[in-house]
Amino acid sequence: MSAMQTRSTFPGGPGRLAVLQRHLVAVPVSGQVSTAIYPTDFQYTLNNNNVLTLEQRQFYEENGFLVIKNLVSQEDLESFRNAFERICKKEVSAPGLVIMRDVAIAKSEYVPDQKAITKVQDFQEVPELFRYCSLPQIIKYVECFTGPNIMAMHTMLINKPPDAGKKTSRHPMHQDLHYFPFRPAEHVVCAWTAMERIDRSNGCLVVLPGTHKGTLKQHDYPEWEGGVNKMYHGIRDYDPNNPRVHLVMEKGDTVFFHPLLIHGSGMNRTAGFRKAISCHYASADCHYIDVKGTTQEIIEKEVAEIAFKRYGLETAIDLKDAWMARGRIVKGVRTSL
Numbered sequence: 359m360s361a362m363q364t365r366s367t368f369p370g371g372p373g374r375l376a377v378l379q380r381h382l383v384a385v386p387v388s389g390q391v392s393t394a395i396y397p398t399d400f401q402y403t404l405n406n407n408n409v410l411t412l413e414q415r416q417f418y419e420e421n422g423f424l425v426i427k428n429l430v431s432q433e434d435l436e437s438f439r440n441a442f443e444r445i446c447k448k449e450v451s452a453p454g455l456v457i458m459r460d461v462a463i464a465k466s467e468y469v470p471d472q473k474a475i476t477k478v479q480d481f482q483e484v485p486e487l488f489r490y491c492s493l494p495q496i497i498k499y500v501e502c503f504t505g506p507n508i509m510a511m512h513t514m515l516i517n518k519p520p521d522a523g524k525k526t527s528r529h530p531m532h533q534d535l536h537y538f539p540f541r542p543a544e545h546v547v548c549a550w551t552a553m554e555r556i557d558r559s560n561g562c563l564v565v566l567p568g569t570h571k572g573t574l575k576q577h578d579y580p581e582w583e584g585g586v587n588k589m590y591h592g593i594r595d596y597d598p599n600n601p602r603v604h605l606v607m608e609k610g611d612t613v614f615f616h617p618l619l620i621h622g623s624g625m626n627r628t629a630g631f632r633k634a635i636s637c638h639y640a641s642a643d644c645h646y647i648d649v650k651g652t653t654q655e656i657i658e659k660e661v662a663e664i665a666f667k668r669y670g671l672e673t674a675i676d677l678k679d680a681w682m683a684r685g686r687i688v689k690g691v692r693t694s695l
């Protein structure tokens with residue numbers, strides 16, 4: 359009797375059943391392919407050519423993140439660093455590229471130093487940076503979460519500045535799904551690579567393990583005295599007593615995490631600019647949702663405001679349109695998104 363028959367109910371109903379059915383695996387017996395099939399309980403990972411070990415799959419299922427050591431080479435990271443510097447020096451630009459300064463600097467007098475840049479976003483049209491999103495060793499892991507049709511939806515190179523004394527270099531605890539109008543969340547994953555050693559001194563990622571199993575929470579601007587960066591929403595009623603894990607990472611280490619995982623990053627207490635590069639991927643088979651009437655409506659409004667200020671777009675753009683324009687296929691077929 360298969361393990362599946364021993365189950366009388368499927369928690370989560372028919373949707374859950376469909377997920378289980380997709381994970382049915384043929385198990386070879388005595389060198390032959392058996393017709394016996396065994397279900398797995400995996401809900402957040404796919405069996406992509408055994409890229410993930412059983413332990414790694416179980417870890418992600420339980421915790422919502424997975425760190426792979428030394429995944430990106432020093433040479434590649436140097437080349438991304440150079441590309442970033444050329445953007446800062448205005449030697450390179452590209453359509454869609456967003457350059458952001460820390461609020462503590464943006465609101466003070468003009469600082470000409472290129473180092474004042476806190477992050478560049480949406481570098482999908484900068485070939486040397488976008489190469490990060492297509493690195494085969496990254497895609498190989500991404501496919502374990504998205505399946506074969508893979509879109510790069512959101513790109514960032516984060517240059518966390520030395521804190522100007524107002525703690526504005528922190529990133530409040532949040533769920534990335536707050537910004538995303540596509541589902542299902544299981545088929546969305548972030549890859550985030552440390553471009554140098556990152557620990558508590560320069561503001562490493564902080565995660566609340568297991569929170570990917572929860573729901574999308576209400577987000578607002580946190581009430582921080584020193585100010586908060588534009589669009590850095592945090593979870594409302596965040597309880598600082600939650601058990602946190604600080605992800606100390608070496609240069610080239612990469613963390614893959616679920617878009618519901620609650621995470622943030624601490625302040626940078628060093629004199630250096632802490633660099634990380636990241637991409638959010640989604641299965642091209644995902645679908646867009648309408649966020650009107652949901653907790654995500656506030657981010658849609660903010661995006662529309664920025665689009666109006668920057669491009670003079672009067673008719674409010676949907677969050678969906680903003681994302682459709684950014685997404686790029688990196689593997690397989692652009693089926694839906």
Ligand SMILES: CCCCCCCCCCCCCCCCC(=O)SCCNC(=O)CCNC(=O)[C@H](O)C(C)(C)COP(=O)(O)OP(=O)(O)OC[C@H]1O[C@@H](n2cnc3c(N)ncnc32)[C@H](O)[C@@H]1OP(=O)(O)O
Pocket residue numbers: 456457458459460461464465479512534537586587588589590591661664665680
């Ligand atoms: C086609 C639509 C485009 C819309 C783009 C936004 C899409 C958002 C999706 C984000 C997805 C994220 C996925 C998960 C990741 C979670 C996060 O990372 S959340 C943080 C995301 N942050 C952003 O997306 C911020 C993007 N930043 C910007 O768009 C710009 O940097 C800017 C804040 C609009 C400012 O750019 P710019 O107009 O070039 O700057 P200035 O002309 O110097 O200043 C204008 C105005 O804005 C104030 N300001 C500048 N920087 C900041 C800041 N860091 N925080 C707060 N305010 C800032 C500045 O003081 C000026 O204000 P004033 O009152 O007009 O004087």
Ligand SMILES: Nc1ncnc2c1ncn2[C@@H]1O[C@H](COP(=O)(O)OP(=O)(O)OP(=O)(O)O)[C@@H](O)[C@H]1O
Pocket residue numbers: 528529530531558564580592593596598621622623624625626
């Ligand atoms: N009220 C809040 N709402 C949302 N996020 C918060 C709030 N208070 C703190 N955080 C966030 O919690 C995360 C973890 O903070 P943490 O205490 O680790 O960083 P830190 O105070 O800069 O450094 P450390 O504690 O390592 O000395 C940071 O991302 C911080 O921005």
Ligand SMILES: O=C(O)CCC(=O)C(=O)O
Pocket residue numbers: 514516518529534621622623634
């Ligand atoms: O501080 C970082 O590098 C990550 C911030 C983050 O979580 C985000 O931009 O979504």
Ligand SMILES: [Fe+2]
Pocket residue numbers: 532533534621
């Ligand atoms: Fe995030």
Ligand SMILES: [Mg+2]
Pocket residue numbers: none
């Ligand atoms: Mg602290």
